[in-house]
Amino acid sequence: MKIGHIIVPAGDLDAQLDFYGALGLTTRFRDGDRYAAVTDGAVTVGLADASQQPVAGRTVLSIQVDDLDACLARLREAGAAAADPVTGPHERRSLVTDPAGNPLVVYERLA
Numbered sequence: 001m002k003i004g005h006i007i008v009p010a011g012d013l014d015a016q017l018d019f020y021g022a023l024g025l026t027t028r029f030r031d032g033d034r035y036a037a038v039t040d041g042a043v044t045v046g047l048a049d050a051s052q053q054p055v056a057g058r059t060v061l062s063i064q065v066d067d068l069d070a071c072l073a074r075l076r077e078a079g080a081a082a083a084d085p086v087t088g089p090h091e092r093r094s095l096v097t098d099p100a101g102n103p104l105v106v107y108e109r110l111a
Helices: 013-022 068-077
Strands: 002-009 026-031 035-039 044-048 060-064 091-097 103-109
Touching: 002 103, 013 026, 013 035, 013 044, 068 091, 068 103
Parallel strands: 002 044, 060 103
Antiparallel strands: 002 060, 026 035, 035 044, 091 103
């Protein structure tokens, strides 16, 4: 398990990239106007338009796991709410809610 990235809403991706670049972060990659990843070399921030936000308008922590199904089983057994997994272009992911009601994404990378 590791913290994968933090997903931040970005209505205007160019403006967000300019802002985070001015802070000294480096752009790792960009997927059109939908999504871009910036980093300080250790932590990645995903800048996401509305189509790529797990929860509209909310900043969401994303945690990478080795086995999504096993992780979801443990979380559900512990009483957490977890959506059925969705397969995206790069990962399988599930939206989970922590005990305080905060949404987070748990995902495993596709091979």
